[in-house]
Amino acid sequence: MADRAEFLASIRHRTRTGKYKPTHAPDVAWTPKESPPETRLIEDPSARFIEKLEALKGHGFRAESGDEAREYVVSLARSRGAKLLVRWDDEELAGFDAPLADAGVEVAVPRDPEGLREVAGRADVGLSTASWAIAETGSLVLESGQGRGRSVTLLPPTYVAVLRADRILGTVPEAISKYAGGKVPANVCFHTGPSRSGDIEMSLVVGMHGPGDVHVVVVG
Amino acid sequence: MRVALFVPCYVDLITPEVGVSVVRLLRKLGVEVIYPEGQTCCGQPAFNSGFFDEARSVARHFLDVFEGERFDYVVCPSGSCATMVSHYYPFLLEERPAERERAEAMGGRVRELSDFLVNVVGANAGDLGARYEGRAVFHTGCHGRRELGLLEEPRELLEGVEGLELVEWPNEELCCGFGGTFSVKMPDVSTAMADEKIKALEGSGADTLISGDSSCLMHLAGRLRRTGHDTRVLHLAQVLDPENGGGK
Amino acid sequence: METKKPPRQRDTRDRREEGIVSPVEGFNERGRKAAGDKALHDAIQLFTHKSVAGRNAVLNALPEAPELRERAYGIKQRTMANLDRYLEQMADAVEDRGGNVFFADDGEDVVRYIGELARRRGAKVITKSKSMATEEIELNHRLEEDYADLDLEIVETDLGEWIAQLAGDTPSHIVGPILHMNLERVTKILSGAAGENLPPNVQALAAFARKRLRQKFLTADVGITGANFGVAETGTIVTVTNEGNGRLVTSVPPVHVVVMGIEKLIPRFEDLSVFTRLLARSGTGQELTVYTNFVTGPRAEGELDGAEEFHLILMDNGRSKLLGTPFEEALYCIRCGACLNVCPVYRQTGGHAYGSTYSGPIGAVITPLLKGTDEAKDLPHASSLCGACWEACPVGIPLHDLLLKLRNHQVEEGLAGKGQKAAFKVFENTMKSPALYNISRKAGRLAQKPLLKDGSVKPVPGPTSGWTGSRDLPPLAKKSFRELWKEGI
Numbered sequence: 001m002a003d004r005a006e007f008l009a010s011i012r013h014r015t016r017t018g019k020y021k022p023t024h025a026p027d028v029a030w031t032p033k034e035s036p037p038e039t040r041l042i043e044d045p046s047a048r049f050i051e052k053l054e055a056l057k058g059h060g061f062r063a064e065s066g067d068e069a070r071e072y073v074v075s076l077a078r079s080r081g082a083k084l085l086v087r088w089d090d091e092e093l094a095g096f097d098a099p100l101a102d103a104g105v106e107v108a109v110p111r112d113p114e115g116l117r118e119v120a121g122r123a124d125v126g127l128s129t130a131s132w133a134i135a136e137t138g139s140l141v142l143e144s145g146q147g148r149g150r151s152v153t154l155l156p157p158t159y160v161a162v163l164r165a166d167r168i169l170g171t172v173p174e175a176i177s178k179y180a181g182g183k184v185p186a187n188v189c190f191h192t193g194p195s196r197s198g199d200i201e202m203s204l205v206v207g208m209h210g211p212g213d214v215h216v217v218v219v220g
Numbered sequence: 221m222r223v224a225l226f227v228p229c230y231v232d233l234i235t236p237e238v239g240v241s242v243v244r245l246l247r248k249l250g251v252e253v254i255y256p257e258g259q260t261c262c263g264q265p266a267f268n269s270g271f272f273d274e275a276r277s278v279a280r281h282f283l284d285v286f287e288g289e290r291f292d293y294v295v296c297p298s299g300s301c302a303t304m305v306s307h308y309y310p311f312l313l314e315e316r317p318a319e320r321e322r323a324e325a326m327g328g329r330v331r332e333l334s335d336f337l338v339n340v341v342g343a344n345a346g347d348l349g350a351r352y353e354g355r356a357v358f359h360t361g362c363h364g365r366r367e368l369g370l371l372e373e374p375r376e377l378l379e380g381v382e383g384l385e386l387v388e389w390p391n392e393e394l395c396c397g398f399g400g401t402f403s404v405k406m407p408d409v410s411t412a413m414a415d416e417k418i419k420a421l422e423g424s425g426a427d428t429l430i431s432g433d434s435s436c437l438m439h440l441a442g443r444l445r446r447t448g449h450d451t452r453v454l455h456l457a458q459v460l461d462p463e464n465g466g467g468k
Numbered sequence: 469m470e471t472k473k474p475p476r477q478r479d480t481r482d483r484r485e486e487g488i489v490s491p492v493e494g495f496n497e498r499g500r501k502a503a504g505d506k507a508l509h510d511a512i513q514l515f516t517h518k519s520v521a522g523r524n525a526v527l528n529a530l531p532e533a534p535e536l537r538e539r540a541y542g543i544k545q546r547t548m549a550n551l552d553r554y555l556e557q558m559a560d561a562v563e564d565r566g567g568n569v570f571f572a573d574d575g576e577d578v579v580r581y582i583g584e585l586a587r588r589r590g591a592k593v594i595t596k597s598k599s600m601a602t603e604e605i606e607l608n609h610r611l612e613e614d615y616a617d618l619d620l621e622i623v624e625t626d627l628g629e630w631i632a633q634l635a636g637d638t639p640s641h642i643v644g645p646i647l648h649m650n651l652e653r654v655t656k657i658l659s660g661a662a663g664e665n666l667p668p669n670v671q672a673l674a675a676f677a678r679k680r681l682r683q684k685f686l687t688a689d690v691g692i693t694g695a696n697f698g699v700a701e702t703g704t705i706v707t708v709t710n711e712g713n714g715r716l717v718t719s720v721p722p723v724h725v726v727v728m729g730i731e732k733l734i735p736r737f738e739d740l741s742v743f744t745r746l747l748a749r750s751g752t753g754q755e756l757t758v759y760t761n762f763v764t765g766p767r768a769e770g771e772l773d774g775a776e777e778f779h780l781i782l783m784d785n786g787r788s789k790l791l792g793t794p795f796e797e798a799l800y801c802i803r804c805g806a807c808l809n810v811c812p813v814y815r816q817t818g819g820h821a822y823g824s825t826y827s828g829p830i831g832a833v834i835t836p837l838l839k840g841t842d843e844a845k846d847l848p849h850a851s852s853l854c855g856a857c858w859e860a861c862p863v864g865i866p867l868h869d870l871l872l873k874l875r876n877h878q879v880e881e882g883l884a885g886k887g888q889k890a891a892f893k894v895f896e897n898t899m900k901s902p903a904l905y906n907i908s909r910k911a912g913r914l915a916q917k918p919l920l921k922d923g924s925v926k927p928v929p930g931p932t933s934g935w936t937g938s939r940d941l942p943p944l945a946k947k948s949f950r951e952l953w954k955e956g957i
Contacts, residue, residue, distance in 0.1 A: 004559070007571040007784070011730070012552035014791035056758075069655045116772040121686055137755045146770035147703065150719035154712060172756065173741035179739040179762075186565070186768040187719070190744075190760040195712040197674065199628030199646055200654050201511070202518055205674040208627060209681065210712025227949050229899075233909060234942050236949035243957045255953050260899040266892045268853060270875025270884060274896035281900035311869070362854035395812040399852025404934030406849060408500035411817040411938040413852070442939030445924065 034129050045135040045168040046218045052138030056193030057206055058214040061136075062165075069217045070099050073127065076215060077105045082124035084108060086116075089147025090129050093162065110149060112125050120151035126211065128153050130163045132178065133216070136171050137192055140216065141178075144187035153191065159211035165220040221341065222252040224291040226330070228301040228434065229261035235434050241461035242297045242333060249343050250402065258285040262304040268400040272312055279309050283322050294330045297432050297457050299364025302332040307367050331366060333457060334373040334432055345380030349462045352384040354428040354452065356459075357421055359440070361433035362395050367468060374432050374456055381459060389424040391416070398439035414443040428452040430459055487830055495846040499817035508648055513819045515647040519809040520581065522753020523860070538741045541864040548791060554700040554733050554943070555782060561703030565765025569780035574785045575605025576728055581781060582692070583615040589723055589777075591620065591689035594957035597707060597714040598626035599694025600642060600803055601727045601783060604825045604838075607692075608633070623684045625713040627677055633659050637902060640819030640827065641804035643751050648818050681713075691717035691775065693726035696802070697743055698780075701736045704764045705780065708757040715761045724763065724775035730782050731799035743802060746862035751804035786838035794873050800832050800863045807857035807867060815852055822847060829857035829867045833874065841877055848874035891931075906950075913944045 016032065042048050050060030063069035073096055077085055085100060086108045087093050097107045110116035120126070128148065133143035140161050145149055153159055169175050170191075180189065194208030206212040223246060227239045246253050256290075263278030282305065286294060296302040309323035337343040358378060364370045378386050397403065397413025417440060421429060429444075429451055431437050441453040458464045502508055518940040527533045547554055559569040572578045586594065594611075604889065608622045624633040628645035632638060635657045639645030646654070655668040693714055697706040705726050707714040718724050734743060748754040767774030790796050808814045808828030819827030824844055832847040839876055848871050851857075857867040878884050898904045919926045925943050927936035936940055947955075 002571040002573040002577055002784075004569075004571050007573070007782075008552045008556055011555065011784075011788050011791065014788055015549055015551055017792055096552065110772055113772050120773075121682075139756055139760075144768065144771050144774060147772065149772040150715065151773050154716055154719060172745055176738065176741040177745070179702070180736065181701070184704055184737065184762065184764045186764055186766065186771060187774055188762040188764075189715060190756055190762075192754075192756045192760070193760050195710065195758055197627045197711045199626070199631070200649075200670045200673060201651050202514060202644075202647075203670040205627075205670060208674060208678060208711035208713075209625065209716055210687070232949040233912070233944050236945050236947060236952050239949035239951055240957050243953075253660070255950070257950060257953075258902045260902060260905045263899060266895055268872065268875070269888065269892065270848075270872065270877070270879040271889075271892040271896075272876045272879070274892045277896050278899040362852070362856070366855040366859055394815075395852045395854035395856065397812065400848065401852065402852045403939075404931075406496040406499065406813075407934045407937055408496050409503060409813055409816055412499075412503035412853070413812050414939070416812070416816070432475060438942060439939065442935070442941060445940040446938060453827070 014019055042135050042170045045170060046165045048135040049138055049168050049216075050218065052136065052189050053193060053214075053216060055080055055136055058138065058216065059151045061215065061217050063217050063219045066095060066219060070096055072217050073160055073162070074099050074103045074105075076158070076160060077125050078103055080124060080213070082158070084119065085125040085127055086119045086123035086152050086156060087127035088109065088129060088149070088152055092129050093107035096127065109147075111147060115139060116149040116151060117127075117154040118203045120149060120155045121157040125158045125160065126152040126154070128159075128161050130167065131166045132173050132175055133163055134170075134172055134190065136169050137190075138189045139175070139192040141175050142189045143185045145185060150187055150189070153189070154210050157207060158213040158215070160215040160217065162217045162219060165218050166220065181201045221250070221296045222254065222291045224286055224289050225253055225255045226259060226286070226294045226296040226301065226305070226326045227255070228296065228298045230438065230467050231297060231434050234438065235455070237432055237464070238297055238455040239458040240456050241455070241464050242295070244461050244463055245337070245348060245457060246295065248348060249337075249341050251341065254289060254291060256285050256289050258288075260345055262301045264301065264304045264308075265400055267304065267308060267312065268402075276312050279312055279323070280319070283309070283326055284409050286326060287322070292329075293336060293404045294326070295322065295333060295336045296330060297333045297455060298435065299332045299361045299368055299370060300433050302330050303363035303367045319396040332368055332370060334377055334431065335370055337369065338373040338376055343377075345377050345460060346383075348460050350381040350460045351462060352381050352428075352459050354383070355387055355391070355426050356430050357384045357387055357389045357424050359392070359396060359417070359429060359431040359436055361431060361434070361436050364432055365393065369396035370432070377456065377460060378430065384459070387424050387426055389420045389426070391420055396436045396440050400435075403439060410439075411443060414440055418443060418447065426451070428454060430456055432456045469945040492735070494823060495821060495850040498821040498823060499813070499850070502817040502821045507650055507769045508818055509816070511647055511650060512815055515641070515644050516809045516815050519643070519753060519805075523750055523806060523809070526749040526753050526755060530745070535745075536742050536746055537862055537864050540746055540862060541800065543734060543739050543742060544863055547735055548731070548796055548799055551730065551733065551791060554735055555730060556734060558698055559705055559780075559782070561701065562765060562778070562780050563701055567765040567780055569705065570779065570781045572785070573779050575607070575610070575783075578605055578781055578783055579607060579610045579614055581620070581779075582725055583611055585723070585725065585779065586611070586615065586618055586620060586690060589689055591618070591723070593684060593688045594620055594622045594690045594692060595684050595688040595717050595721060596622060596624050596629075597691070597693040597709060597717040598629050598645070599692070599727060600825065600871040601694045601729050602692065603639060605783075605785060607727070623681070623688075625681050625684065625717060626709070627674065627711060628679065630677060631657055635731050638820070638825070641805060641808055642803050642826070648820065685716045688717070688721040690725060691721040692725045692727065693717055695726050695732050696747065697730050698733050699700070699737050699739060699740065700733055702764055704737065704762050706740065706744075706760065706762050708760050710758045712759055718761060718763050718775065719773050722775060723777045723779070724766070725779045725781065727781045727783055728879070729787055730784055731787050731801070747802055747804050750806040750860070750862040760791070766957065790837055795833075795837055795870060797865045798830070798837055798870055800865050801830050801834070802863060804862060806860040806862065810856040810860040811851075813852065813853060814948045822850065829871070832866055833870045836874060841874070841881060842883060845878060845883055848878065909948055917941050
C-alpha cells in the first residue's frame with residue numbers, strides 16, 4: 001500500500017528534476033478563426049433554453065404564472081397516467097400538492113433517506129426545482145441539499161423541473177463560475193435533456209437509465 | 221529570384237520527370253534554378269523509424285550542402301520532405317542550439333512547390349499555359365495538410381488548368397496509408413488504407429489522381445496498378461507543365 | 469544474384485524481426501484480420517463517420533474553440549509541473565468534506581483497497597459506471613478472483629460496457645465500447661442474459677437492459693466510478709455520461725468509490741469551463757453530455773441520498789514515470805476518443821487490434837509508456853504519422869510526435885532489432901556521401917534488371933516483399949534526375 005507522503009515525494013521529485021519542457025506544436029485546424037469570438041448575447045434566454053431542450057427531445061414550457069405552471073404539471077401527470085409523484089421538499093413546489101391530489105395523483109415528499117428509497121423507485125413522475133438553467137445548452141443545474149433527493153430527478157420515467165425565468169443563465173462558463181472558488185454542494189448536476197444511449201449500432205435509445213420524458217416549466 | 225532545387229531521393233531515382241517539370245515551371249516564371257549536386261535524401265526514412273542519430277547525420281549533410289549555395293529559397297516538390305527540413309530538423313536538433321539555429325534558418329527558406337508558386341511568386345496556371353484533359357481528384361499529403369497548412373494552394377493552381385475538371389472525393393483528409401516505413405512494417409493495414417482511398421476515388425468518377433507528393437502517389441499508384449485500375453497518376457508539377465504534354 | 473536461385477525455405481517471421489522491417493508483427497496481423505472483416509469494418513465506419521461529423525459541427529460552431537484548446541493545454545502543463553501540490557490539495561479538500569483518500573501505486577493497491585472495503589461493508593452487489601482506469605487494471609476480474617470468498621456481483625451499468633461484460637469482451641473504443649458488435653450479436657448476448665429469445669430490436673433490448681440494471685442500481689452496496697476530472701481546489705469529481713448511470717451509481721448506493729488516474733487532476737473549478745466545453749464536443753459531438761455530474765465528498769447533512777461513504781483512490785500505475793520526460797504530454801489526455809475517430813489506422817482495424825485497453829493513437833502512445841516500453845513494441849509503429857490525431861486532440865497533444873519519440877526510444881533501448889539497425893547505418897552512410905549514393909543508385913538499377921515486368925518490379929522475397937505483396941513497385945528510372953540535370957534540361 002502506498003504511503004501518502006512517499007507517493008507525493010516521488011511525484012515531487014519527478015516534476016522537479018525533469019528538464020523537458022513540452023513544446024506546443026503549431027496547429028492548422030485550431031488556428032483562431034478570422035472573426036473574433038462573438039460575445040454571445042442571448043437576447044431571450046428562456047426562448048433559447050426551450051429551443052435547445054426541444055432539440056434534445058425534451059419539452060420546454062413557458063408559464064405566465066404559478067397557476068399555469070401547476071396546470072402544466074397536473075395535465076402532464078394526467079396524460080402519463082401517473083398515480084404517484086415524488087417531489088423535492090421545496091417551498092416553491094408546495095403549491096403543487098393540492099391540484100395534483102385533486103387530479104388523483106398521490107404526492108410523496110420524502111424527508112428522510114428511507115422515505116426517499118421507498119418511493120423514488122416506484123413513482124411515475126419526479127418533480128423538482130433547479131438552481132439554474134443554461135440557455136446555450138438547454139441544461140438544468142441541479143444542486144443537492146436538504147430534502148432534495150438526487151433520485152427524484154433520476155428514477156421516475158417522467159421528470160419535470162420548475163424554475164423561474166430569471167434563473168436561466170446564458171452559458172456553461174456562467175454556470176460554472178457560480179461554484180468557482182467557493183463551496184460546492186455535495187452534488188451538482190448539469191442535466192441536459194432526456195437520458196440517452198447510442199451504444200447499440202448507434203441507434204438512439206431515449207430514457208436509458210434516467211428519465212426519457214423530461215419537461216421544464218419556465219415561470220415568468 | 222534564385223532558388224535551390226531540393227529533389228527528394230525517390231523523385232531523383234524513380235520519377236525524375238517530376239523534377240524536370242519543376243525546373244521547366246520555375247524557369248518559365250523567370251526564376252533562376254540551381255541544383256546542389258551533393259544532395260541525397262532528407263533522412264526521413266531513418267527519422268520515421270526512430271533512428272534519430274542516423275537521421276541527424278543525414279540532416280547535417282543536407283544543411284552542409286545547401287548552406288554552401290546562394291539562393292533565395294529552397295523549393296521542393298514534396299510537402300513531406302519540405303516538412304522534414306522545416307519542422308523536423310529543428311525537432312531533431314532541439315538540444316543542440318547551434319545546429320538547431322542552422323536548421324531553423326534553413327527551414328524558414330524551404331518552400332513546398334505549390335506554396336512557392338502561389339505565395340512567393342504569385343503564379344497561376346494560366347501564366348504557365350497549363351492544359352490537361354481529364355477529371356481529377358487531388359490528394360493532399362498529410363505533412364502538407366497539417367504541418368504546412370497547404371490546402372488551398374494546389375487547388376487554386378489546378379482550378380486554373382484549362383480542360384481540367386477538379387472533383388471532390390469523400391474523406392479526402394484521410395492518409396493514403398504510405399507513411400514511409402509504415403507501408404512495409406504494417407503492409408496489410410497500409411494497403412487497407414490505400415483501398416479506402418481507391419474506393420473514394422472510384423466513387424468520384426475521376427480518371428486522374430494528382431498530388432503534390434510523389435510518395436503518396438507511388439503508394440496509391442502501386443495499389444491501383446495491382447488492382448487493375450488504369451487511373452492516371454500525376455504529380456502537380458506534371459499537370460502544370462505544358463511541355464509534359466499534360467502528363468501523358 | 470540471390471534472386472536467381474530457387475526460393476529458399478525460410479521462416480519469414482524471423483527474417484522480418486531481423487530485417488529492415490522491425491519486430492512489429494502483432495498489430496499488422498491483428499489489423500489485417502480486422503480490416504478483412506466486412507461487418508466490423510462497416511461498424512467502425514458508421515461510428516467514426518458519425519462521430520467525426522458531429523464533432524466537426526459542434527466545434528465549428530464554437531468560435532472560441534481554438535482558444536479553449538490553447539488554454540486546456542496550458543492548464544494541463546501547469547498541473548503536471550506541480551502535480552504533487554495539486555494532489556495534496558485534492559486530498560485535503562476531499563478529507564475536509566468527509567471523504568477518504570487513498571494513494572495507489574498500482575492496480576494491485578486499488579484491488580486490495582476496494583476488496584477490503586467490500587469486505588468491511590459486507591457488500592454483495594457493486595455497480596460500476598464506465599471507467600477506463602478500472603479497465604486498465606482489470607478491476608472486475610481481479611476483484612472476483614482475489615476476493616472470491618466475498619462472492620461479489622460486479623455489474624457494469626453503461627449499456628455497452630454491460631453487454632461487453634456479459635460477453636466476456638473488452639471495450640474497443642473509449643466512448644463506444646461495443647461499436648464492434650452488430651445487432652445480431654447484441655441480441656444473442658442479451659438473450660443469453662434474459663434466458664429467453666429477445667427480438668433483434670434496439671428499443672426492446674434496451675428496455676430489457678434498463679429493467680435488469682434498474683434492480684442492480686437499487687440494490688447495490690457500493691458504486692464505483694472513474695473520473696473525467698478531479699478538481700484540486702474543491703475536491704470535486706466530475707463524471708460525464710449520457711445514460712444517467714454515472715449519476716445513479718453515485719446517488720443510490722451507500723458507498724461511492726472513485727478510481728482516478730492522477731493525471732485527471734485540474735487545479736481549479738473554473739478550469740472546468742474550459743474542459744467541459746471541449747470534452748463532449750470532441751467525444752460525442754454534443755455540447756454537453758446529458759449528465760455532467762459533480763460529486764464533492766459524501767452526502768451532506770440532511771441530504772436524502774448520495775453515498776454516505778466516499779472514497780477517492782488516486783492511482784499512479786505508471787503515470788508518474790512520464791512526468792518531466794519528453795512523454796509528459798501523454799498525461800494531458802482527457803479520454804475523449806476523438807483521436808481514435810479520425811485515425812485512418814483505427815478506422816481500418818478498430819480497437820481490439822491494438823491488443824490493449826487503450827486503442828487508437830493515444831493507446832499506441834500510452835500503452836508502452838504505462839506498461840514499460842518493451843511491452844507493446846508494435847504499437848508505436850501502428851501509425852502512418854499522418855497527424856490527424858494531433859489535429860483532432862482538444863488538448864493539442866502532439867501524438868504523432870510522441871509516437872516518433874517512442875520509436876526513437878525503442879532504438880535507444882536496443883529494441884529495434886539488429887537488422888534494422890544495420891540497415892539504417894547503411895542508409896546513413898549512403899545518404900551523407902553523394903559518391904556512395906551514386907554508386908548505390910547504379911547498383912540498384914543493375915539489380916532490378918532481371919526483376920522488371922510490365923513496368924514494375926516483380927514481387928520477390930526480400931526487403932521489398934512488404935511492399936510488393938500487395939502493391940506494384942515502380943522501377944528505378946533509366947536516368948535519374950541528377951543525370952538529366954547534368955545533360956541539361
